[in-house]
Amino acid sequence: MKINVANLQKDEIIGVEFQANNESLGFADGKSEVFLKEPAQVKANVEKIGDSIWVTGTITACMKLRCSRCLDEYEAGGRTDLKLEYRKAQKYFPAEREDLDLKDEDLDFLEYQGGEIDLAEGIRQNILLSLPMKPLCRDDCYGLCSGCGRNLNNEKCICEKQIEK
């Protein structure tokens, strides 16, 4: 997912089209809140505007998400807009950077070095940002009973029975 932009001229546009899978996007570790059902399709234009490299296009993905109410997995997906800005990394020592305690997620642009942009991290962030804050398997999901913990979408609450005992 690396694109050479060293010789990219102003106003020149490179069209790219590729697939991104769980491994390349860091969703394969089992801890991720997203898991792609199949590789995501990425279609984008890479363009130099001013000192920045802009990547604009779309990501089409079918994902497995976990419902925030019933904790069941469900499938969601579609097409989301992709918009990334890359700027050449400033020259500083790695130690200084750690002191700043800046993570890539805190910046509204990504940095690149050596005339090459790596789209993986940008696409990963773009997908994560496109997710709902509280994913729901369906709008009227009943969730889990706070007493017995049963999934009320497909099981009956057994709290009353426990009280009778």
Ligand SMILES: [Zn+2]
């Ligand atoms: Zn649910």
Ligand SMILES: [Zn+2]
């Ligand atoms: Zn219950």
